[in-house]
Amino acid sequence: MFRNLFKSRVEEDIKVRTYYSKYIFNSHFILFLSIAAGVLLYTLLGLRDDLRGNIYVDLVAAILMSVSIMPVYRSLLKEADVIFLTPVEKDLGNYFKSSRVYSFILGIPIPLVVSVIAFVLLIINHNMMNSLLIILTFYLMVIGVFALKVLAVNSDVSPTIVVYVFIVLNTITLFLQMQNMMFALLGIVFYLVAYIILKNKTRSTIDWLTQIEHEKQEQNRFDTIISMFANVPKREKSFKRRNYFDVLMKKQNIKHYNQDHMYDYLFHRSFLRDFDLPMIMIRLFILCSIFIIWMGNIYISIIFILFVLYIMILQLQGLYTAQAYLLWPKIWPVSRDKIRNSYIRYSRKLILVISILFMIVFICIHPIEFYVSLIFPVWALLINKVFSKNVYKKEEALSD
Amino acid sequence: MIYLNYIIHDYTINLKDVETMILELKNVTGGYSKTPVIHNIDFNISEGEIVGLIGLNGAGKSTTIKHILGLLSPQSGSIEVLGKKITNINEQARAHMTYIPESPILYEELTLREHIHMTAMAYGLDENTVMERADGLLKRFRLEKELDKFPTHFSKGMKQKVMLICAFVVQPELYIIDEPFLGLDPIGIESLIDLMVKERNNNRSILMSTHILSTAERYCDRYIIIHDGRKIADGTIEDLRAQTGLENGTLDDVYLKLTGGDTHVS
Numbered sequence: 001m002f003r004n005l006f007k008s009r010v011e012e013d014i015k016v017r018t019y020y021s022k023y024i025f026n027s028h029f030i031l032f033l034s035i036a037a038g039v040l041l042y043t044l045l046g047l048r049d050d051l052r053g054n055i056y057v058d059l060v061a062a063i064l065m066s067v068s069i070m071p072v073y074r075s076l077l078k079e080a081d082v083i084f085l086t087p088v089e090k091d092l093g094n095y096f097k098s099s100r101v102y103s104f105i106l107g108i109p110i111p112l113v114v115s116v117i118a119f120v121l122l123i124i125n126h127n128m129m130n131s132l133l134i135i136l137t138f139y140l141m142v143i144g145v146f147a148l149k150v151l152a153v154n155s156d157v158s159p160t161i162v163v164y165v166f167i168v169l170n171t172i173t174l175f176l177q178m179q180n181m182m183f184a185l186l187g188i189v190f191y192l193v194a195y196i197i198l199k200n201k202t203r204s205t206i207d208w209l210t211q212i213e214h215e216k217q218e219q220n221r222f223d224t225i226i227s228m229f230a231n232v233p234k235r236e237k238s239f240k241r242r243n244y245f246d247v248l249m250k251k252q253n254i255k256h257y258n259q260d261h262m263y264d265y266l267f268h269r270s271f272l273r274d275f276d277l278p279m280i281m282i283r284l285f286i287l288c289s290i291f292i293i294w295m296g297n298i299y300i301s302i303i304f305i306l307f308v309l310y311i312m313i314l315q316l317q318g319l320y321t322a323q324a325y326l327l328w329p330k331i332w333p334v335s336r337d338k339i340r341n342s343y344i345r346y347s348r349k350l351i352l353v354i355s356i357l358f359m360i361v362f363i364c365i366h367p368i369e370f371y372v373s374l375i376f377p378v379w380a381l382l383i384n385k386v387f388s389k390n391v392y393k394k395e396e397a398l399s400d
Numbered sequence: 401m402i403y404l405n406y407i408i409h410d411y412t413i414n415l416k417d418v419e420t421m422i423l424e425l426k427n428v429t430g431g432y433s434k435t436p437v438i439h440n441i442d443f444n445i446s447e448g449e450i451v452g453l454i455g456l457n458g459a460g461k462s463t464t465i466k467h468i469l470g471l472l473s474p475q476s477g478s479i480e481v482l483g484k485k486i487t488n489i490n491e492q493a494r495a496h497m498t499y500i501p502e503s504p505i506l507y508e509e510l511t512l513r514e515h516i517h518m519t520a521m522a523y524g525l526d527e528n529t530v531m532e533r534a535d536g537l538l539k540r541f542r543l544e545k546e547l548d549k550f551p552t553h554f555s556k557g558m559k560q561k562v563m564l565i566c567a568f569v570v571q572p573e574l575y576i577i578d579e580p581f582l583g584l585d586p587i588g589i590e591s592l593i594d595l596m597v598k599e600r601n602n603n604r605s606i607l608m609s610t611h612i613l614s615t616a617e618r619y620c621d622r623y624i625i626i627h628d629g630r631k632i633a634d635g636t637i638e639d640l641r642a643q644t645g646l647e648n649g650t651l652d653d654v655y656l657k658l659t660g661g662d663t664h665v666s
Contacts, residue, residue, distance in 0.1 A: 239508045241550065257520070259521060262521035262522060266510070269509050270507075326505075328505070331469060331471075331494065331499050332494065332522035333492070334491060335491055
């Protein structure tokens with residue numbers, strides 16, 4: 001009976017993933033990925049001789065593998081389960097076993113791709129046998145972190161902390177193993193200690209509320225990833241007060257205290273207090289900057305900045321859609337055009353600031369070709385206009 | 401000349417006799433899809449009146465309110481606010497009313513102060529005026545120390561008070577309140593009743609849906625009773641008593657008599 005329950009929930013989840021995958025892997029993105037992968041491989045192979053003996057290559061490979069171990073644990077539990085499934089908790093063994101298998105499979109693709117890239121990096125400094133052994137250690141780590149995360153979900157320990165601690169420990173282990181294979185034993189010690197600690201802290205029964213909360217977080221995490229590529233509404237949008245951003249939300253200038261600017265006021269706060277959005281933007285900016293500085297190639301810089309701007313602008317649309325479908329804009333005596341006008345004004349300001357930051361990074365790396373950087377604000381404004389039009393169209397169709 | 405003066409005098413007297421109509425529903429039939437939930441609902445609210453919209457869960461009270469707010473379009477009939485017909489895009493009509501939903505709906509990303517600012521901007525109030533008005537309301541509902549906190553972290557009753565503050569700060573001609581006492585503590589209920597009576601004395605009107613009849617009976621001027629999506633009575637408690645023949649009956653008794661004690665809602 002409960003196997004069927006899990007089956008129906010898995011089918012539902014797969015349906016959602018399939019639906020969104022077509023947005024992620026659209027032809028533009030595939031084209032970008034192919035170009036980016038080609039350029040990356042070409043650059044790496046070209047640099048192979050120069051990089052030989054460089055210890056930083058090992059460090060990059062170790063960090064790359066460690067950060068890719070972000071296991072997913074989807075119990076697929078729903079809020080109502082706390083009422084309807086608790087009486088049959090003892091019969092749910094198969095349900096949770098199936099959910100662990102499903103979750104593990106979900107977390108495999110990224111480590112698989114990363115292992116290929118890491119292998120290319122490893123063979124620069126290591127022989128084939130050792131490189132394969134390091135990759136094997138990496139796969140064992142993928143299983144290990146997943147098992148620890150599952151234990152942590154049903155304990156007082158935060159699964160996120162477990163994952164982040166093991167990013168550090170895995171980096172250390174892998175890096176040391178690259179210098180001496182025997183250091184792989186250090187990893188075994190780390191995992192055994194963590195397993196014993198977590199096993200002692202794990203509850204003997206299911207902590208339903210924590211499990212359901214974790215499932216919601218995983219769903220939100222999935223939505224966040226999807227929203228990096230497609231304009232999809234989140235199931236549960238969450239916000240966070242960041243006191244350090246309060247300085248950017250000083251008292252509204254009195255001349256703008258009116259209907260025309262009320263949504264500017266709201267969008268600004270929605271953006272700065274969004275749980276993920278500002279941090280994703282900052283992370284993307286930093287990662288892209290590091291990558292293009294490292295590569296130092298003008299074509300890679302242009303392609304990556306344009307792509308990151310594309311992702312950032314796509315995510316911004318969520319600000320508009322979140323407001324457009326709420327109750328209050330329908331109740332307040334304010335024309336809906338004012339939401340759009342505010343969004344246009346606010347998003348333009350924001351993307352211009354981001355584009356200027358990218359221009360500065362680009363000019364620092366390629367000062368002679370500084371004029372090329374003008375392409376970034378133009379591209380950003382153009383993309384923003386195209387995406388916004390689609391969002392307005394969708395909103396109009398829905399409100400009809 | 402004498403005749404003309406007489407006519408003007410007479411006309412002036414007639415104008416004074418006409419009560420200002422704040423809200424008027426004329427044979428409104430509507431619902432969420434093609435199947436109507438409410439049928440030929442017909443009533444009006446004058447200036448300075450508290451009107452109770454009474455009915456069981458699912459009787460059609462919230463659907464009627466959604467039509468008044470313009471969230472749903474009537475399949476037939478019309479709704480007028482201060483003589484202005486409501487459609488889905490009529491901001492002018494909405495400027496005369498504020499709405500307090502049954503369950504608090506708040507912006508997770510805004511503090512209480514920012515909710516007040518948003519409401520003020522939406523209704524064209526200036527910052528000083530709104531904060532002056534808000535000050536009294538915040539004290540009344542004991543939220544003056546919570547201004548810079550996020551209401552989403554408040555209890556349900558406190559959230560409902562935030563909704564009340566945002567609505568009452570506007571001082572519109574018409575308040576539409578859906579189940580106002582839900583989630584409020586006894587002090588909160590008394591504060592709200594005082595506030596409603598005060599607003600009525602200032603010639604503002606209130607349409608309030610409720611099924612807590614004993615509380616409604618204490619301060620509503622008139623009652624509109626909806627059952628199975630149809631209006632079955634409209635009048636003061638005396639009117640309803642006369643209609644049902646229950647001379648000393650409470651609103652509960654009158655309601656049960658009018659609906660034939662039928663608690664079934666289709």
